[in-house]
Amino acid sequence: MKKQAKSLMKIKFLLPIGFLVLFFLLIFGVIFSLLFLFSSDKESGEGMGGIDGNALVNENIERMRPLFEKYAKLHGIPDQVELLMAIAMQESGGRHLDVMQSSESIGLPPNGIIRPERSIDVGVKYFSQMLQQANGDTKLALQAYNFGGGFIDYAMNNGGKYTLEVAEAFSSMQADKLGWESYGDTSYVSNVMRYMSGINTNPEFDGEWAYPVKNPVITSEYGMRSDPFTGEQTMHSGLDFDCDISDSIYSVGDGTVEQAVNFHVSYGNYVMVKHNDNDYSLYAHMSSLNVNEGDEVKVGQQLGVCGTTGNSTGTHLHLEYLVDGQKKDPALKLNSEDD
Ligand SMILES: [Zn+2]
Known part of the structure; x- marks a missing residue:
């Protein structure tokens, strides 16, 4: 009798402890999985990271990402x-309701659009039109987003592509015509591009050069091979x-950009970097520079984005x-x- 009472007491005492332990395990489980989700989200490089070719934007703009994706x-x-x-x-840096300052493209006064979503819709549509008019030349389309579509015709008749000199010439021509002190932002392309240059903060080295892509997989070696187009043996x-x-394409080392060319017949959009030891690296077939x-x-600095421009059968970096x-x-x- 006495013994039975004792074990009953034990059960009465142990049961709540068991529940308490289970309860804490559950809470810890939830906290740990949340922590894991949060940290893996950060590692994907979204937000201010700028890794993987993401734009280096602030929280205001990052919050509107779904709208940018939608439009x-x-x-x-x-x-x-x-x-x-x-x-x-x-x-705008996300500080104005007319986030893309797109009201003028539909004939409204500056900041005439007062809904961010409407601003993004109108701005994205306008940029898409500029990109089409510019035959996919990103820089030309960007400068036209600031100057207006007339700049594309002007550039096409004056060298056929975007250069800073053509932008400056167009700006002073327009200012003269309108009797204004200045016209547009001649540094618009580099002003936008500075938010685009991702840096690979952890470039992968084996030899003297870092790899130009993350997770490098070589699909064709240097040397004689059968041509993908003709089947003949070529170099x-x-x-x-x-x-x-x-995917971002990164510089293999420190240096100076010797060439940044759009629409080369075989290399497509490509960049050539001169390194300090007078060696050169060249990156071909990119979608944009x-x-x-x-x-x-610098080594690991983004030069452009992977593509298949020029003489190429699919997306790759040459x-x-x-x-x-x-x-x-x-x-x-x-x-x-x-090796
Ligand atoms: Zn190749």
């Missing part, structure tokens, strides 16, 4: 979300890396290594010597 898709430029957010960053003068349409000729670049005008195997620079 970029609606107006046929779903791959331009980051650039559109960079434009909004330059136009492949670079190294091909697998990449997707929105983030740098201009003369820019100083990397070349040049010494004294001679093309050599980039693997010599990318791999350590004892």
